[in-house]
Amino acid sequence: MKDKQKNLLGFEKPLAELYEKLDELKKVSSAGEMDMSEEVKMMEKRIENMRRDLSVKLSPIQIVQIARHIQRPTTLDYVALLLTDFIELHGDRNFGDDPALVTGIAKLDGQSVIVMGHQKGKTTKENIARNFGMANPEGYRKALRIMRIAERYNKPIISFIDTPGAYPGIGAEERGQAEAIAKNLREMAELTVPFISIVTGEGGSGGALGIGMGNKVLMLEFSIYSVISPEGCASILFRNAARANEAAMAMKITAKDLLELGVIDEIIKEPVGGAHNNPEQAATYIKSAIIKNLKPLLALSHRELIADRYNKFRKMGIFEEQ
């Protein structure tokens, strides 16, 4: 319980009190003085209800906080929970291996698949090792290399998106961050295999799109997807990073907004309060969404898959023609 309290977000603070009461009840109960199991159950119900209430009226910036929650399940968590026979594949064969973007082979209900995703950490130490999920060019080039394997052996691709953005560093620039992402975009459009992308946390701009051109693009309920972080947008357009709140609202970055805009195909439900409250359940939801979306794609020819993807992205854009 202590953990749960520690991980509460600012707007979830009302829950802290309830958790404390729950702790007390449990203590009394376990001391054997009185049977409190009814009360414990009731308190748990109250917590559940409050969580549900809280998650119904979440503002975009609150969703941003859940999307970035330090305990939010990562790509490797989901790989472990919903795939089997996973072997991680390392390296771009040119420069190095990027721990911020993991790739590998795995099975999904017996079906061989290629899986890839940005990898964040859950502690500061892990996050430093993973560069906070911000990939370098070699990460994107590794992803492309692995996509080519998928294509050669005719296996579907699943990508998990969770990154603040591609890494803005000297080395990243020198090794061609822009070129690496651009090339992935062009090549993903031409993949001859079914491709499903799922935004699981932060869909940070080009760094997200760099592995995100699926035939179907799905989003977890409390994930975000945007062209720039709310803070970045606020500091450039509002000249004040503290106005991230407004920027988050203005840019339309939640799963619901993106579904309305036609940029994503489906929202995957999350456990009450967010995936971190029940990663196993979140994984079940994701798994069934993948299976459901993969099925019709598996019936398409190579040519049809390419056409499907091209048309999907070709249609994107809102403008007026005079």
Add this chain to the structure above:
Amino acid sequence: MSIHNWFKRKKAQQETAYVRERLDIPGNLWVKCYKCNQAIFTKDLEDNLKVCPKCSYHFKLTAAERIIQITDPNSFKEINQKIVSKDFLNFTDSKSYAQRIEKSILKSNLYDAIVTGLAKISNLPVALGIMDFSFMGGSMGSVVGEKIARLIELALEKKAPVIIFSSSGGARMQEGIMSLMQMAKTSAALGRLRENSLPYISVMTDPTTGGTSASFAMLGDVNMAEPDALIGFAGPRVIEQTIRQKLPPGFQRSEYVQEHGMIDVVCDRRQLRENLSKFLRWFDER
């Protein structure tokens, strides 16, 4: 307002004034070069393709100026001119996006940040796209993405090579995620061009960054750049803030980017037309 914010705002205002000044040089007999600070006769500058005769600093060009410099006289036929951006998110910062669009159209005499069309260079047909920085910093929104995609599709139909001049700070934030999706759209279209073995020459001019560099601008069969142009993924300020150290001299400039393997030819504007012709002739030979 904190001193820090005040300073940032002040700096931003200076920057926009700077950009505006160096884009149009209306009626003034003299111009001061932004690099060497020397006074140049406006006419001399224009005769020299807006390259400083003293230090070779390349002033920014409007799309119209570029067309005159690059294409055969009267050969440029604009396509899809009147596609106009829409404020579909009702996005408002200090002004609404709708107002920004309107103002930019009036100020720049353009419908959006790119002009596309069919033209001839040394009598060879090309599908040509030219971004114009004076329209909202050359940012890529739905219109830029759509015009590029249509240009490429037309090139496929006409079996013409594509040349795109970039000059863009990246994605247009006022269109949110839709501006990001233009990266996918333009790159996918270039994939088709490539599948059909039609050439694409990308010419990067100052600046080519963000979503523009991370999509169509970097995907040329041949990547060219004007000298000393800012070319990169992340902006230098963002990088400095992230890594908290000074950037190396020349970082993200054309020559530096070429040294790091991303650009084939850094080409002085005064040789650009001739070099493009050479490429087109090379590709054209069957």
